[in-house]
Amino acid sequence: xxxxxxxxxxxxxxxxxxQAKEKELPETYQTAIKALDAxxxxxxxxxxxxxxxxxxxxxxxxxxxxxxxxxxxxxxxPVAFADELLAQYQQATWMRKQQDKLRNAFKALKS
Numbered sequence: 001x002x003x004x005x006x007x008x009x010x011x012x013x014x015x016x017x018x019q020a021k022e023k024e025l026p027e028t029y030q031t032a033i034k035a036l037d038a039x040x041x042x043x044x045x046x047x048x049x050x051x052x053x054x055x056x057x058x059x060x061x062x063x064x065x066x067x068x069x070x071x072x073x074x075x076x077x078p079v080a081f082a083d084e085l086l087a088q089y090q091q092a093t094w095m096r097k098q099q100d101k102l103r104n105a106f107k108a109l110k111s
Contacts, residue, residue, distance in 0.1 A: 011047070011050075014050060018050075018053060018054070018057065021057055021061070022034065022037075022057065024061075025060055025061065025064050026064050028070045029060050029063075029064045029070060032060075032070050032073075032074060032078070033056065033057065033060050035078065036056065036078065036081070036082055037053070039078075039079070039082050040052065040053070040056075040082055040085070040086065042094075043086055043093045043094050043095065044093075044094055045093045045094035045095070045096055045097040046091070046097065048089060048091060049089065049093070051089065052085055052086070052088070052089040055085070055088075056085055059073070060073070
């Protein structure tokens with residue numbers, strides 16, 4: 001898949017905007033979302049993954065505006081919270097991308 005310069009610039013702008021919105025969150029929310037970002041980035045596979053990050057940010061913004069404690073939002077296990085988000089975007093993950101490659105390789109063998 002060929003990526004154009006225009007697409008790269010758009011993605012970079014989106015990411016800068018995303019980071020700017022993160023910085024508007026209260027400090028505890030910033031710390032939490034940055035830690036989740038670092039974890040979730042390990043699974044990045046397609047552009048659809050940006051939707052996952054946007055949705056997570058919206059959840060954090062809404063809960064921050066309602067003064068919900070970060071532990072009440074994320075729960076006792078931040079990995080479980082992140083994995084629940086990932087489950088909603090399985091098509092966007094790196095693992096799914098690799099699984100599709102493997103399936104396609106074997107489909108080609110059947111032909």
